[in-house]
Amino acid sequence: MNMMHEIVKEWLEQEKIDLFIGYKVVDGHPLPCFFTRENIDDVDNLVESKARYPLEKIAAKVYSTHPEMKIGILARDCNQRALNVLYVWNQLDPEKIETVGINCCPSPAREHADCSYLEREPSGPLKTLIGIENNLKPEQAEVYSQEERFKRWSYEFEKCIKCYGCRNICPVCFCKECSLEHSDLIKKGELPVEIPIFHLVRAVHMAGRCIDCGLCEDACPANIPLRLLYREVNQITARLFDYRAGTDSGQSPFSILGENVTLEPMSL
């Protein structure tokens, strides 16, 4: 039993929390898992995990049906930032959440490729020529002319297979009705997805919300540089509103209509 196990057991026993969300290795795969008072010995199987999942998104789901429940969460920096966004948008109550902080990239496990704090493999020559390299920084992507940027991004968007993996894994995607599934906004049932509207609708929704965890890009089977796209959007948010999602605890500049309003459109 290590320190993390001791803390979680203590919290559960002393009823500081009713549920702990962490990871457990199941059949060789680290998976998100609930740990409870009723099954407290299972806490010994709690691991930090090399894989990352949006544990706070799971917590928000639990909160939506059991608002009284006190939840503990294993939290890296990105989980912590995502929690802050969920608090700001009233998807979670900070009074009900306790976190056990762990190292971002469990040292010295820098080899674990899932973590987006690491650089990806260099892009192939064709991607460099006509697409957008995943490793670029926003200012590097801005050197292209407007026209060329559009062409390059269109190439990337064209690869999308519309799996919705970026949305599904996103810790701060919580709208009840998703604009991406709104047939008045985006044409359905076809590949390639409608370019560029599909990806730009999502990008706009990431403004003031994206906490740069990179899970979307990790999940993307088409290797689209989503993280870079949302970083660009958030740089604009920072410039115009001096607001940094996940770090600033104040209201998002996009919540001006009231604290319960989300970014989903009214039905047309």
Next chain:
Amino acid sequence: MTNSMKEFEDSGCIFVIGSNTTETHPIIAGRIMTAKEKGAKLIVADPRNIHLAEFADIVVHHRLGSDVALLNGMMHVIVKNGWHDDKHIEERTEGFSDLEEVLEDYTPKKVEAITGVGCVDIERMAEMYAGNHPAALLYAMGITQHTTGVDNVKSCCNLAMLCGNVGVRSGGVNPLRGQSNVQGACDMGGLPNVFPGYQPVADQTANEKFSNAWGKALPERAGLTLTDMVKGMGDGRIKALCVFGENPKLSDPDSGHLDHVLKKLDFLLVQDLYMTETAADADVFFAGASVAEEDGTYTNTERRCMRGNKAIDPLGKALPDWDIICRLSSAMGYAMDYSCPEEIFDEMTSLTPSYGGMTYERLGINGLQWPCPGKDHPGTPYLHKDNFSRGKGKFHAVKYLDPDEMPDEDYPFFLTTGRMFSHYHTGTMTRVSPHLHSEQKSGYIEVSPKDAGDMMLNDGENVRVLSRRGQIEVPVKITSRVGEGLLFSPFHFRENPINRLTNPAFDPIAKIPEFKVCAVKLEKIAE
């Protein structure tokens, strides 16, 4: 597949024919894109302008069912220019001169007349495929679901062997299997003529081996294919039918006829996750367990056998499939007393040389690729490295034949059928998923802008489609994905059951029906 998915990323050329890869095998499509970005050439041949075509160096839209002609045309050009791999042909193959003789006839000009693909494109395809070693050839149902399905596959193999692309990493002939475990089902003897591991029932040694293991004399004659079963039900030779995890009332060709013969049965048993159209007609329905509810193994398209572990116990009265089969068999007088899937797996590996070295423990997380004959064998990422199972690779001299039904004055349109990305087969699983269902809620038929204009059809308007076998109504989707004279419709939707129209004519060897080609007419529905 002869080769493995990951290997495609290092191919010199990828030739995709008869596969709508981004929609039906999206993860493999991702590998193709990565290969392309790393410098591979991409050739796409498909009657429709599919998504993957956007990324190709060469795209051709050959006429439905003209695959043999197109492939022979490419080989003609390759041989004429001396781009073939003499050394490989000499050392590894036989029958080349027979092929050469047939190819003589398939000049680009002749092939252009059959396929509609221009001479220049045929020459460019040939040069690109032959000139960028190793080249991987990928195909799916667009090659197999024809009355010439076997010929089409043989032609793909001819092309690959001609250029020395078999038995090499990142090359090969790669049929993309459509279901998570369809490779496994075939490997397990889910075919009428073989035991597990493709050991023929007619082979005396194999037959004795299995008869001894199972304590029962086993038939030496092959059973019936699905196509033959339909015939058998029709003429009364088959009186009872068990259907496991299939919904033939939507997925079989000429489904009007199938409805008719199903009614003649004395007894129909269906085992499925949900009440399907077929299950609704059953005398007895068994609720099978879902992927999340049962343990076992899957063997995927790259011959990789992997474990699947249940996340929860079966809900309601559902049981794991293996358990249902064991109980059914025991009730019918042949006791099957297995305690768990692993016990069945161990029995299978003891009788199946290609799986002989596998155990649940060895499969681990990543699984093993067959052949894996021994306990220390690491598995086989690509086949035919040093020799073929029959010794030398055989070239088959294949001549082009027309599809069974071609458009004529009465039925002037070509119809082809297939899948779209958000649904799976007859929709039994995907149409009950709100997110997947919301992506595409009804069937549709793709019509070219020119044809839609000529008939004054509007997008979304219901149109009547008729073939010699039946008629349905279906909403029109106007799109340049299809050219003039060609229609496409997915078969996922019970409201627009396109298989009422398809042709049950089948390949003489594989008995696979010609889902990919039939002749239909369109009628505007009067307002």
